[in-house]
Every structure is written in C-alpha cells, then in structure tokens.
Amino acid sequence: MQAVRFNPALWFNAGLDWLDERVGIRELVATLLHVVIPRSAHTYYLGGITLFLFGSQAVTGILLSLYYQPTPESAYNSILYIMNELNFGWLIRSVHAWGANLMIIFCILHLLRVVIQGAYKAPREITWMAGMGLLFVTLGFGFTGYLLPWDQRAYWATTVGTEIAAAVPLIGVNIRDFMRGGADVSALTLSRFLGVHMLILPAALIGLLLVHLFIIHQQGLADPHATEEK
Amino acid sequence: MNDANKKDAASQPKGLLPFWPHYVLSELIAWYVILGVLVTLSAILPAGLEDKANPLLTPEHVKPEWYFLSVYQFLKVAAVFSFLGAEAPRLLGVLIPGILLALLFFLPFLDRGPKRPARQRPWMLALVVIVLLVVIALTIWGQYS
Ligand code: HEM
Numbered sequence: 164m165q166a167v168r169f170n171p172a173l174w175f176n177a178g179l180d181w182l183d184e185r186v187g188i189r190e191l192v193a194t195l196l197h198v199v200i201p202r203s204a205h206t207y208y209l210g211g212i213t214l215f216l217f218g219s220q221a222v223t224g225i226l227l228s229l230y231y232q233p234t235p236e237s238a239y240n241s242i243l244y245i246m247n248e249l250n251f252g253w254l255i256r257s258v259h260a261w262g263a264n265l266m267i268i269f270c271i272l273h274l275l276r277v278v279i280q281g282a283y284k285a286p287r288e289i290t291w292m293a294g295m296g297l298l299f300v301t302l303g304f305g306f307t308g309y310l311l312p313w314d315q316r317a318y319w320a321t322t323v324g325t326e327i328a329a330a331v332p333l334i335g336v337n338i339r340d341f342m343r344g345g346a347d348v349s350a351l352t353l354s355r356f357l358g359v360h361m362l363i364l365p366a367a368l369i370g371l372l373l374v375h376l377f378i379i380h381q382q383g384l385a386d387p388h389a390t391e392e393k
Numbered sequence: 394m395n396d397a398n399k400k401d402a403a404s405q406p407k408g409l410l411p412f413w414p415h416y417v418l419s420e421l422i423a424w425y426v427i428l429g430v431l432v433t434l435s436a437i438l439p440a441g442l443e444d445k446a447n448p449l450l451t452p453e454h455v456k457p458e459w460y461f462l463s464v465y466q467f468l469k470v471a472a473v474f475s476f477l478g479a480e481a482p483r484l485l486g487v488l489i490p491g492i493l494l495a496l497l498f499f500l501p502f503l504d505r506g507p508k509r510p511a512r513q514r515p516w517m518l519a520l521v522v523i524v525l526l527v528v529i530a531l532t533i534w535g536q537y538s
Contacts (some may be wrong), residue, residue: 196412196413196417197411197412197413198411198412198413199409199410199411199412200409200410200412200416201408201409201410202408202409202410203408208419208420208423211420211423211424212423212424212427215423215424215427215428216427219428219431235446239442239445239446242442243442246439246440246442253439253440254432254435254436254439256439256440257434257435257436257438257439257440258431258432258435259440260435260440261431261434261435261440262431264459265427265430265431267460275521275525278500278517278521279511279517279518279521280509280511281508281509281510281511281514281517282509283500283501283504284501284504284505284506284507284509285501285505287501288501288502291500291501292498292499292501295497295498302460302461305458305460306458306461309458312442313445313446314442314443314444314445314446315443315444315445315446315447315450315452316443316452317443317446318446318447318448319451319452319455320455320456320457320458322455323455323456323457323465324457324458324461327457327461327464327465327468327487330468330483330484330486330487331487331491332484332488335487347448348448349448385509386509387509387510387511388509388510389509
C-alpha cells in the first residue's frame with residue numbers, strides 16, 4: 164500500500180470525484196468556465212471590477228453591522244467607537260465608504276463602455292435592462308447608506324435627497340413621506356433605510372446580477388466588429 | 394499553465410480567447426489593483442464624521458452625494474421654466490431627468506441600427522459626449538453653488 168502523503172492536488176481531485184459522482188460538478192464547472200470570448204471585445208474588466216467592489220462591500224458591510232447600532236441615540240456613538248477604538252474599525256469603515264463611491268464610478272464606466280461599443284444592441288436587451296436595474300440598486304445603496312452614521316451631513320443630505328421626490332407630480336409628497344416614514348427624517352427613516360440597505364437592496368442586486376451574468380454566459384460577449392449575430 | 398491548457402489555447406479559432414484561464418487571470422489582476430487602490434485611498438483619506446445629527450440646526454451648505462448633484466442642480470436650474478406657470482419648474486425639474494433615464498433604460502429598443510463599431514456610429518458618440526459634459530457641468534456647478 165502506498166504511504167499516505169500530503170498531496171493537495173490529489174486530495175482536491177479526490178474531493179472533486181466524490182462531488183462529481185453525486186452532482187456532476189465537473190460538467191458544471193466546465194460549462195461555466197470553458198467558454199471563449201472575442202479577442203476584440205475589450206471589457207477593460209469594468210463589469211468584473213464592479214462585481215469585485217460589490218463583494219468587498221458585502222464583506223466590509225457585514226463586519227460593520229456587527230458593531231453598528233441603528234437608533235438615532237446610539238448610531239453616531241457606535242460609528243465613533245468603530246473609528247476610534249475598534250481595532251481596524253477605521254479601515255473597514257473607510258474601505259466601505261470608498262468602495263461605495265468606486266462601485267458607482269465603475270458601474271458608470273462599465274455602462275459607458277457598453278454604450279460606446281454598441282454591446283447593448285439586440286440580442287442583449289435583457290442584459291442591458293438588468294444592468295440599468297443594477298445601476299439603480301447601486302445608487303440606492305449609496306443613498307440609504309449615507310444616512311446610517313447619523314451625523315449632520317447624513318441627516319441633511321437625506322432631508323434634501325428625499326425632498327427631490329416631493330417634486331414628482333400628484334404623488335410626490337406621498338413618496339417623500341413614504342421614504343421618510345413620516346413628514347420628517349426621524350428614527351423611522353433610519354430603521355427603514357437600514358432595512359433597505361441591508362436586506363432589500365442586497366437581495367435585489369444578487370437577483371439582477373444572476374440574470375445579468377446568466378444571459379451574458381449564454382450569449383457570450385458581443386464582438387464589436389461583427390454586425391450580425393448567430 | 395500546464396500543457397493541456399496550452400494546447401487548448403492554441404487550438405481556439407483565431408480571434409477567440411479562452412475565458413479560463415486567460416481572461417480570469419487578467420480579471421484577478423485588475424481586482425488586486427483595485428484592492429490596493431481601496432486600501433490606499435482609505436489610509437490617505439479615512440471616512441469622515443461630522444457632528445451628531447441635529448434636526449433643529451440646518452448647516453450652511455446642504456448637498457446630496459456627488460452622484461445625485463447633477464439632478465439636484467438641474468432641479469434648481471429648472472427655475473427658468475417659471476414662464477410656463479408657477480408649478481412648471483418643480484414639475485419639469487423631475488420630469489426631464491426621469492424621462493431621460495427612462496429613455497436610457499429602453500436604449501436597445503430605441504437604437505436598432507445593426508452596426509456596433511463606435512466609428513460607424515458617430516452620432517451616438519456625439520450624444521455620449523454631450524450628455525457627459527452636461528452632467529459633469531451640472532455636478533461641478535452644484536458643488537460650488
Ligand atoms: C452592479 C453593477 C454591474 C455589474 C456587477 C455588472 C457586471 C457585468 C460583467 C461582469 C459583465 C461581463 C463583461 C464585462 O466585464 O464588461 C457585464 C456585461 C454587460 N453589462 Fe454589466 N454589470 C453591472 C451594471 C451594468 C449596467 C449599469 C449596464 C448598462 C445599463 C450593464 C450592461 C451590460 C451589458 C450590455 C453587458 C454585455 C456586454 C457584452 O456583451 O459585451 N451592466 N456586466
């Protein structure tokens with residue numbers, strides 16, 4: 164009998180075999196990875212970078228949620244604690260704040276490259292509309308997240324931001340009050356912004372992303388030089 | 394990269410690049426660079442915090458985040474529509490950006506031309522440049538007003 168030695172590659176393969184017998188994992192991975200893309204398709208990695216930034220936001224956001232306290236009385240102090248006392252708290256919060264801005268920038272750059280290369284054209288309408296949904300969700304993350312530290316800038320930016328909605332004809336004031344949970348920005352606003360920021364928007368983003376990436380996988384990336392599709 | 398993969402890459406039809414491992418590797422390098430950018434920016438300019446919120450004390454320069462500034466500024470600029478009636482500025486101030494966003498949402502159905510290369514769609518390039526310039530101008534204007 165052969166001596167049992169530490170051989171990660173062998174172990175990895177054995178694990179894969181085990182999974183393969185049960186769920187056909189090799190075929191699945193092959194379907195996902197063994198695709199080709201046109202050499203002339205220059206994505207500049209913008210969509211992927213946006214995806215990476217979302218991953219970074221998820222990790223840093225979950226870490227922040229362990230110490231953040233979502234009430235007007237304690238939110239501000241919990242942020243002070245994260246910034247000044249918690250080990251590397253300042254770094255996690257700063258990466259989350261910068262990541263939010265970068266995610267919006269890269270999302271817009273990604274949109275611009277899709278427009279300039281004409282990659283939105285048929286048959287990629289659904290990818291495009293899911294992308295627009297992703298853009299709105301990303302902006303929603305920024306809008307709701309900005310209130311959470313409950314400092315002067317947060318409070319008043321949310322006040323003027325929700326006031327924009329009041330300009331919508333007929334139901335504007337209702338939309339504004341619905342967003343605020345009342346006539347003013349208050350404890351209720353903080354609760355619903357947190358719920359939207361931590362539950363609704365992440366679920367929406369993941370759902371839209373699955374549609375976005377599934378269709379991209381099925382169709383392949385657009386070839387900028389080809390006018391006609393299969 | 395092992396030999397099997399090399400053969401794979403060489404046997405692809407001309408003009409096609411294998412997603413794995415070629416594209417994935419470049420993508421991972423890009424992620425690594427962005428991670429460096431994130432940490433560097435955070436170290437140089439950590440996230441700030443102003444005084445605790447005070448609903449009774451309106452600060453002097455209240456502004457939304459930079460990515461909403463252009464719409465916010467447009468809403469203010471829309472005052473020029475007052476010659477259309479008292480309600481016109483507020484109405485057009487939200488309606489016009491709203492309609493433009495809706496048009497953008499349905500772009501693939503509005504632009505049905507089959508050509509993709511940017512050089513063969515000069516009007517679209519011009520439109521992109523104009524929209525970008527207007528949005529950037531409104532954002533800067535909003536920042537300094
Ligand atoms: C959270 C935001 C988003 C993420 C994570 C994301 C992710 C991706 C990824 C990874 C790709 C593969 C190619 C590439 O990297 O460029 C892609 C392609 C694409 N995206 Fe997005 N995207 C987002 C937002 C958007 C937006 C705002 C639009 C436009 C409205 C859009 C439209 C498209 C289209 C049309 C393609 C296919 C391009 C082609 O076939 O060449 N996406 N997206």
